[in-house]
Amino acid sequence: MARTIAIVEDEQAIADNYKDAFTRLGFKVDHYLDRRSAQTAFAVKLPDLAVIDVGLGDDIEGGFTLCRDLRAKAPNLPIVFLTARDDEFDVISGLRLGADDYLTKDISQAHMLARIHALFRRVDAMHEPANGDDAIERGNLLLNSSRMSVQWQDKPIDLTVTEFWILYALAKHPGHVKNRQQLMDAANVVLDDNTITSHIKRIRRKFNAVDADFDRIQTAYGMGYRWLGDA
Amino acid sequence: MKLRQQLALLALVGLLIPGITLYSLQIFNEQAKASHINALVGMAEAIAARLASDDELLQASGLAGSPQIPADQELYSHRLFGDGSEAGITIDGATGDWQALALEPLPLAGSDAFSASYRAVTDNLKTYFLIEVEDTKRHYHQAGSERLATGDHLLLFAGNQQQGLHYFVVRAELPGAIEAVYRNAFGQSVRQERIRGVWQETEQGYRVELSLPSNMTQGPFALAAVDQAPFKALRVAGTLATAALATAGPDPGVIPPATGRLVSNAAQLHRALQVFNRPATRLTLLDPNRWQRAQTGQLTPDNPAAKPLQKLLHWVTKRPQAGWQDVHSGLWSTPPEDASEAPHFNGWTHDHNTLIARVEVPVHRATAAALEARYVGSIVIEQAIMPWQLLDHSATRRLLLSSLLGGGALLLLLIGYASWLSARITKLSRAAGNAAKPGQSLNRALEQWPRLTLNDEIGQLSRHYRGVLSQLQDHNEYLRSLTGKLSHELRTPLAVVTGSLDNLMAAEPGAIGKYAQRAREGSLRLSRIVSAMTEASRVEASISSAELENVDLKQLLSDIHQAYQSAYPQQKFELSIQTAAPETYCVQVAPELLVQMLDKLVDNAVSFALAETPVQLELTYRADDSRGVLIELAVSNQGPPLPSAMQGRLFHSLTSERRTGDSSAVHLGLGLYIVELIARFHQGEAAARNIDNGVCFSVSMPAKYPALSARRAVTSVDNSP
Incomplete structure (x- = not known):
């Protein structure tokens, strides 16, 4: 059965473009123009993945509200936020709404689709037994690239797809400095340097929430970042 | 300083x-x-x-009882009595003992440039004289002469009742001891041994130191120095009448008694x-x-x-x-x-x-x-x-002390007050200097801005400064957010274009036209945004070169009403003009700008107006105490209300929060920003408020009447060369 992707987007043209692209890849796509219609539909049936615009018409933060509702209903449903503004990343992060990824609207379709696939892979991997080959263990860190799951000191860390790939790129070769471009390539995003920096900060914060002494991700000033291996 | x-x-x-x-x-x-x-x-x-x-x-x-004697016939002697009553004078011609007495010489009045002076002191026994005569041609007495004196001599009139009063001639044959002689009743020259003295030459003449018993000076007394030279007239200085001497010749035996006396304390x-x-x-x-x-x-x-x-x-x-x-x-x-x-x-x-x-x-x-x-x-x-x-x-001590204390206290008070005042101003000036430093963030400057508690002029200045700074900060904040807003506005059409192009690449040949059309619409939207952005700066430029003209607003509004009616055939317009004296609405404005402003307001009203409801154009006036006549232009429509959070910053550019049904329309909010620019150019204010079932945008500005400006224009002509 084809997976269902729900697009909640008030710009008809943008929604149409995504709808066409997703449909071409064999997904079933439902488009909702505002929060109300989306909520009504979600009450009946949940999609397999939701792409939500933050600003929905007059409802400036309608996307956030919708995400919270959806997350409450389905804890494992992948949610991708679309925003027109960079600064909303921080709002989303601050609210800890539990989105799996957030992207700016001008991201290319290829990048967008790569993320959608990654998210579905993660969902699928959770239902399968863990594959030892996909796992990386770096001291207290346990990474599973097929499940996109992260554990630190045996406690799960909830990372977005972008964050996961950045961490993965770093932890794969401990001690190697990864520059920003390499991290962007790994995460399949086109971001400016500052955004990479804020992603790194968010990753550190999420680890710090579990382990206040976490200091494995080191800044190599002028070059990039590296994962510190155990001595 | x-x-x-x-x-x-x-x-x-x-x-x-x-x-x-x-x-x-x-x-x-x-x-x-x-x-x-x-x-x-x-x-x-x-x-x-x-x-x-x-x-x-x-x-x-x-002092009383005796006849008055003229001053020039009196001599004075210092009488010593009580302790130290010994004069201690030795008749030796030396003057050291006289100097110890600290007496000043008294003149003996003379004639023909002949002068002499004397000092006299009296103790219990004797009276002493020191007589100094100015006479460089000294003549001594010739021994053996029958005359009492043949040369320079002194003449004394002294004595007492027992021994009789005599004229004594004091003479010397050589410097040294003197002789005092007088003629007795028989014309004989008699020597008076009790008058002793020493004759000495001085640079100016000669000096005679004399002593005689005190009892010889109690009665009538006179003293004179006589300058006598052969073949020359006698010259006399002293208290003896010169006339008497001249007639009597050098031997004074027959001269009548003198009337002078020796006075002392x-x-x-x-x-x-x-x-x-x-x-x-x-x-x-x-x-x-x-x-x-x-x-x-x-x-x-x-x-x-x-x-x-x-x-x-x-x-x-x-x-x-x-x-x-x-x-x-x-x-x-x-x-x-x-x-x-x-x-x-x-x-x-x-x-x-x-x-x-x-x-x-x-x-x-x-x-x-x-x-x-x-x-x-x-x-x-x-x-x-x-x-x-x-x-x-x-009393003076208290006065001096209290005034010194008071002055000191006042000084301290004034210096204290001055220091306090200057400290506050310095604080303010330092804060302003810090705020003006390059690289200083306004936030920090505002945090560090001194809070002056006293509400005086300096406190007000501080608050006003803070106000200016926070306005500046707000503006900076606004500029910062502007780029964010701009990227937001631009990203949406950009996403349409890129998404359409991505689809275009993968699309079936039959669908190509649909994606190309979608991409074109997206790029059209982009260009509308760009022209809307440049419009604001174009208006700013035209405002700076705008000139005021005399315009009848009533006429202008009637004209424009018709124009709008034909420009928006789907929309109904209503015009209402408050009745007033004909010249009320004849004011000085920049008509092109005013029309542009109305265009924006009408455009805005039309796009938000509910279907089948008219857009209202209103022209009213009211008198304002401080600003004269205020003219108000208002455009209102029925439709969605203004979000309450937006009321204050509605006229900031790029602020648009309302949604219309037509998603292709550009709502950067630049239109309202332009409205505010034009209103400000006319010293007016733009305002927006919710009315029943709708929104009213109004611009009120003080009426500038031609007469006033004409007068001003004449003045400027006079001043021009």
Whole structure:
């Protein structure tokens, strides 16, 4: 059965473009123009993945509200936020709404689709037994690239797809400095340097929430970042 | 000069108080000096009255009862009595013993440029004379001559009742011991051994030191120096009548007795004055010829050592100009007619650091016999005081102390206030300087901005500055967010374009047209945004070059109403104009700008207006107390209300929060920003408010009437060259 992707987007043209692209890849796509219609539909049936615009018409933060509702209903449903503004990343992060990824609207379709696939892979991997080959263990860190799951000191860390790939790129070769471009390539995003920096900060914060002494991700000033291996 | 220094300088005004006090102390001092003189006059008058009443004393001392003798026939001798009554003079021609007595020579009045002087002192036994004669051509007596004197000699008229009165010639044959000779009743030359003396030559002439028994000087007495040379006229200096000498020739045996006398101070008068002795006070009694007849007391001030306060008082007081001069000759000078000309007769003089007050009052002897009181002499009181003494009492001390304290307190207060004031201003200025530093963030400057609690002008200045800074910060904040908003506005059409292009790549051939169309619409939207952005700056440029014209707004609105009607055929417009005098709406405006502004408002109203509802155009006026007539242009429509959060910043550019049904319309909010720019150009204000079922945008501006401007224009023509 084809997976269902729900697009909640008030710009008809943008929604149409995504709808066409997703449909071409064999997904079933439902488009909702505002929060109300989306909520009504979600009450009946949940999609397999939701792409939500933050600003929905007059409802400036309608996307956030919708995400919270959806997350409450389905804890494992992948949610991708679309925003027109960079600064909303921080709002989303601050609210800890539990989105799996957030992207700016001008991201290319290829990048967008790569993320959608990654998210579905993660969902699928959770239902399968863990594959030892996909796992990386770096001291207290346990990474599973097929499940996109992260554990630190045996406690799960909830990372977005972008964050996961950045961490993965770093932890794969401990001690190697990864520059920003390499991290962007790994995460399949086109971001400016500052955004990479804020992603790194968010990753550190999420680890710090579990382990206040976490200091494995080191800044190599002028070059990039590296994962510190155990001595 | 820094503010602190300026204020500190100003604070020196506090010194005025002690300054004024010192000045008033000077005035007090003058007053006190005047009253001190009055007190001394009172004392002198009391002494004079006491003396005048003692007739016996006056008689005994020769002040009264004896006939008046002219001053030029009197000689003066200082009488020594009491302790130190020995004159201690040796008749040896040396003058050292005379100098110890500190007497000043008195002149012997002479004729034909012949002058001589004398000093005389009397003790219990003898009277001593030191006579100095100016006569460089000295002639000595020739021994063996029948004449009493053939050369220069002295002539004495002296004696007493027992031995008889004689003219004695004092002569010398050589420098050395003198001979005193007289002719007896038989014409014989008799030598008087009791008159002894030494004759000595001096540079100017000669000097004779004489002594004779005191009892020879009590009665009639006269002295003269005679210059006698062969074949030359006699020259005489002294108290003997020259005419008598000239007729009598050199042998004075037959000359009538002289009427002069030797005057000196009298013990009984001295005793009478001593009763009135006071510390630092000298009492002197003068006879009518101004010979000093008695003197008691010392002119030594009481307590010459000065304490600090007294030093200050000393510094305050002015020193009298006239210097004090003591009298050592026995002859006191005569007071001038106008006493004010010579203050040292009645008034103040100074002797180094000591002030000397002097008063003189006459003594009049009141007798039953005389019709008028007879003048018998004068009492002179001199008193020495230290300059601060008149001021040195508790009142002035209190005054000085309190004014110094008050002045000091005022000074401290003023300096304190000045420091406080300048500290506040410095704080403010430092904060402003910090805020103006390059690289200083406004946030930090605002945080560090001093909070002045006192609500005075400086506090207000601080608050106003803070207001300006926070406005600036708001504006900065706005500019910062502008890029965010702009990227948001641009990203949506950009996403449409890229998404369409991505789809285009993968699309079936039949669908290509759909994606191309979608991409074109997206890029059209982009270009609309860009032109909307540039419109704002175009309007800003045209505003700066806009000129005011006389326009009838009523006409303008009627015209534009019709224009809108044809431009938006789907929309209904209603025009209402408040009735007013015809010239009310004839004002000076920039019509193109005004039309552009109305375009924006109407465009906005039309896009938000509910279907089938009219857009209202309104022209009204009202009188405002401070700004004259205010004209208001309003455009209102029925439709979605303004979000309450947006009311304040609705006219900021790029702020648009309302949604229309048509998603292709651009709502950057630049239109309303332009409205505000044009309203501000007309010194007006733009406002937006929710009305029943809709929104009303209005622009109110003060009416500028042509007449006023015309007058201004004429003035400017006059001024132009």
